[in-house]
Amino acid sequence: MYNILVCDDEKEIVKAIEIYLTKEGYNVLKAYNGEECIKMLKKNDIHLVILDIMMPKKDGIETLEEIREYSTIPVIMLSAKSEDEDKINGLNLGADDYVTKPFNVLELIARVNSGIRRYTKLGKLEENSDKNIYRTGDLIVDDNLKTVTVDGNIVKLTPTEYNILKFLLKNKGIVYSIEQIYQNVWEDEAYVVENIIAVHIRHIREKIEINPKEPKYLKVIWGIGYKIEKID
Amino acid sequence: MKESRVLKILSYVLIPIFILNLIFCALYGICKEKFITTQISESEYFTSDLFLSDYMNDLKIECNNLIYNHDRYTQIQDGEYEISYKSNNDKYNYEIKDLYYLIIYENFVLTNVELTADTNSIEKLIKYISTQDSKTANIINGEVIAESEIIQNKAIQYFDNFIIKYYKIVNDVVLSEETDENNTAIYSYGKQNYETSIEDFKIYSSYKEQLVESADYKIYKDLIKKVQPYENLMIYSVPISGILITIMFIYLIISIGHIKNKEGIDLNDFDKIPIEIIFIVIGILVGLIIYFTILNFENLNECFYTGGISVFLLSYFVSYILCCLAMVTLIKRIKAKILFKESIIGNFCIWCSKFIKKLFKKIKKIYTKIKITYKNIVDSWSIILKISLMIVAYFILAFCFLLIFEDIGFILDLFILAYILYKLFENISCYQKIENHLKAMYKGEHPPKLNKLEFTKYFKNIVEYVNDISRGYENAIEEGIKSERLKTELITNVSHDIKTPLTSIINYVDLIKKEEINNDKAKEYIEILDNKSQRLKKLTEDLVEASKASSGNVKLNIEKININELIKQTTGEFQDKFKEKNLDIITQIPNQILYINADNRYMYRIIENLFSNISKYALENSRVYIDVKKELNIVKIDIKNISKEKLNISADELIQRFVRGDRARTTEGSGLGISISKSLTEIQNGVFELQIDGDLFKVHLEFNIVN
Numbered sequence: 001m002y003n004i005l006v007c008d009d010e011k012e013i014v015k016a017i018e019i020y021l022t023k024e025g026y027n028v029l030k031a032y033n034g035e036e037c038i039k040m041l042k043k044n045d046i047h048l049v050i051l052d053i054m055m056p057k058k059d060g061i062e063t064l065e066e067i068r069e070y071s072t073i074p075v076i077m078l079s080a081k082s083e084d085e086d087k088i089n090g091l092n093l094g095a096d097d098y099v100t101k102p103f104n105v106l107e108l109i110a111r112v113n114s115g116i117r118r119y120t121k122l123g124k125l126e127e128n129s130d131k132n133i134y135r136t137g138d139l140i141v142d143d144n145l146k147t148v149t150v151d152g153n154i155v156k157l158t159p160t161e162y163n164i165l166k167f168l169l170k171n172k173g174i175v176y177s178i179e180q181i182y183q184n185v186w187e188d189e190a191y192v193v194e195n196i197i198a199v200h201i202r203h204i205r206e207k208i209e210i211n212p213k214e215p216k217y218l219k220v221i222w223g224i225g226y227k228i229e230k231i232d
Numbered sequence: 233m234k235e236s237r238v239l240k241i242l243s244y245v246l247i248p249i250f251i252l253n254l255i256f257c258a259l260y261g262i263c264k265e266k267f268i269t270t271q272i273s274e275s276e277y278f279t280s281d282l283f284l285s286d287y288m289n290d291l292k293i294e295c296n297n298l299i300y301n302h303d304r305y306t307q308i309q310d311g312e313y314e315i316s317y318k319s320n321n322d323k324y325n326y327e328i329k330d331l332y333y334l335i336i337y338e339n340f341v342l343t344n345v346e347l348t349a350d351t352n353s354i355e356k357l358i359k360y361i362s363t364q365d366s367k368t369a370n371i372i373n374g375e376v377i378a379e380s381e382i383i384q385n386k387a388i389q390y391f392d393n394f395i396i397k398y399y400k401i402v403n404d405v406v407l408s409e410e411t412d413e414n415n416t417a418i419y420s421y422g423k424q425n426y427e428t429s430i431e432d433f434k435i436y437s438s439y440k441e442q443l444v445e446s447a448d449y450k451i452y453k454d455l456i457k458k459v460q461p462y463e464n465l466m467i468y469s470v471p472i473s474g475i476l477i478t479i480m481f482i483y484l485i486i487s488i489g490h491i492k493n494k495e496g497i498d499l500n501d502f503d504k505i506p507i508e509i510i511f512i513v514i515g516i517l518v519g520l521i522i523y524f525t526i527l528n529f530e531n532l533n534e535c536f537y538t539g540g541i542s543v544f545l546l547s548y549f550v551s552y553i554l555c556c557l558a559m560v561t562l563i564k565r566i567k568a569k570i571l572f573k574e575s576i577i578g579n580f581c582i583w584c585s586k587f588i589k590k591l592f593k594k595i596k597k598i599y600t601k602i603k604i605t606y607k608n609i610v611d612s613w614s615i616i617l618k619i620s621l622m623i624v625a626y627f628i629l630a631f632c633f634l635l636i637f638e639d640i641g642f643i644l645d646l647f648i649l650a651y652i653l654y655k656l657f658e659n660i661s662c663y664q665k666i667e668n669h670l671k672a673m674y675k676g677e678h679p680p681k682l683n684k685l686e687f688t689k690y691f692k693n694i695v696e697y698v699n700d701i702s703r704g705y706e707n708a709i710e711e712g713i714k715s716e717r718l719k720t721e722l723i724t725n726v727s728h729d730i731k732t733p734l735t736s737i738i739n740y741v742d743l744i745k746k747e748e749i750n751n752d753k754a755k756e757y758i759e760i761l762d763n764k765s766q767r768l769k770k771l772t773e774d775l776v777e778a779s780k781a782s783s784g785n786v787k788l789n790i791e792k793i794n795i796n797e798l799i800k801q802t803t804g805e806f807q808d809k810f811k812e813k814n815l816d817i818i819t820q821i822p823n824q825i826l827y828i829n830a831d832n833r834y835m836y837r838i839i840e841n842l843f844s845n846i847s848k849y850a851l852e853n854s855r856v857y858i859d860v861k862k863e864l865n866i867v868k869i870d871i872k873n874i875s876k877e878k879l880n881i882s883a884d885e886l887i888q889r890f891v892r893g894d895r896a897r898t899t900e901g902s903g904l905g906i907s908i909s910k911s912l913t914e915i916q917n918g919v920f921e922l923q924i925d926g927d928l929f930k931v932h933l934e935f936n937i938v939n
Binding site: 010012013016017019020054080081082083084100101102103105177178195196197198199200201202220221222223224225 | 724727728729731732733734735736737738739740742743765769773776787791793794795797798800801802803804805807808828830832833835836
């Protein structure tokens, strides 16, 4: 049983999140402003915090800064502020994830699951020495078993998708154009590629990403190519 | 009454008849006057000086004829010669008949006795003349032998008339130096100068002492005799005719041009011919007729006995008809008020007036120009005064220097002139600086503030004004930018405030959905709530984006982007969505790789919006064309598809925010997609054009290619 602290000045939102998370089997603790949040954190054994930014007394950013002073607990920021600067600011200050309001419940749950898993299990796995296992963040491709796992869940990919993902993950952090991917995966000259690769990548994203439009692992750099984000 | 055709024709016919009546009466009056002449006694007349002078004159004329070889010389008929008696009113009422003569001059003979008669010799002729029952009067070699003592006595007085005549021959033509209407230029015998006198003539003549009424006089008398019984009638007919003519004339003037069942004045092509031409032509015609007919009758004799009356009447009526034509068209024109317009003079006048108006306008223009210039001069009076004073001062100074210092003065003058020129150029450069500054402002640049110290004192004020204006201008622009930013901020903040309650709505709707509800209607309502809350979410997100994009309030992360890659990626991204609608995508991308400078995420947003529109609004089972072309240094991307709905909306309208192809707004979408795409394209220095051709929806994008 994991304890999740939900902190938002909108009681209804907190309530709704509580309902969802309780259904998922989490124990939910509630706070309605930054100060309460800090107090709750000190009192209880919390595994993950969902933190709103715009709150009275102490806002989400200040609270996050304070938390990070003494804890590495996963924090998911939850805000109506959807601008890039806000997201970057939040993530830079130590948030593990950033979800904008109005949020998709399934996405939020998926992110909570991911956060919890990483904090409790994956975090302890540490380095995997096997050469045939490639990973970034919680995305793992095991070339021995030919399996792909995200946040510990096995994802089913077609052989082509698997090959593309494996190639990109092997070379994580590097941007490859469609042509380059084609040449490397098919080991052949690209001639009638059209958008087969693009379609495959879209499908991979839909399978491995919580929100394919805002991918965490398989990033699209429009007009340049694709890459797997390098996450420790 | 005005339109009665019968009355008109009657008037046209009657007027000339009445006028004829008047003419007749007038003629009668004239004739009657002629008739009243003084009766004279024959014996008294033949012993009067009057007869003698006439007689001698006639002889003299015949002598002249003889010398000049006059036509008459061969045309004389037997006994045909007469002396007319003039009455005191200067008319010839009586004639002396049977006047004979025989004139012998050198070897030439002139006689009014037919030589063919049994009078072959001169002796016989003399005898023939004298044997007539008449008196003789002969002049032979200057001697007068007359039966009448008066002639005998008085003839000598007329001798002078028979003496001396001069002639000159020019080009074989003899010209008389003396003018005598009977013998101005007559062929002569070739003598250059000729002189003759009474002694050279032998004149035999005879006359009867009896007066005979002249032919004309007889006619008058007959006419008057015939008409006299109706004299009273004629006297009354004159005023009646006059009145009737006047009435009919006035009636015609009133009624001309009015036709039954027609309003206004009836005009035909004839009335369009310039009136001057009509008048001139008719005038000439009438003049010719009168000249060749009426005036041609030398006397009434001819008029009455050589078919003259019919000729006279014919010419009279023809003239009348011609005059009528002229009058009718004149009156019609006056009534229709086109007399002026349809005439040469009128047109000329109109042209003149136009010309004068134009001229006047031009003069006025010039006048105002001069006025403005004058005003400007007055307004800038102080400057002009200063300049004039300077010029005057310069000349005075220069003159003084020349006087005082002579040669050195000239050099001093040059220095002063150089100084003045320097000042002048200095001011001109100041002016140039201000002009450049204003030009830069006009182009939308922000030129640095003008430094007052760099300008001459004349420009200090102007510089201040210009600086003030440019400061105000910059402030206005800054204000504009600021207000645009504030607007965006406002929208962003409002959207945050909307998003929080919206989150609750969406979440609780979702929770309700998960509850077990057996009511179908409730389920339906929940579904609607779910849909609409999702749309509201999308709308708030797009609203912020649109406001940012249109105000340019976005941070661009410009990098080199491969268009070919972008199109492949995006089409791949939308493959599944297009497939759902069974849309066939036909892409045409050149093999050459095309790079542009842009922000990759915004580029994706542009294409994403367009593709998302296509997936929403394109006709199912149709084709979507994506063409990428390179033209010079520009990459052109055309995206074409066929709309599902009828697009009864213009391209411009569609670009505006919140407008969608379906006016009812039944489908999902905020209506901001195209607006956002356009703004984002323009922010990245691209061109975004939208065309609607029937159901064809076409988006045209242009970007600059970088190497």
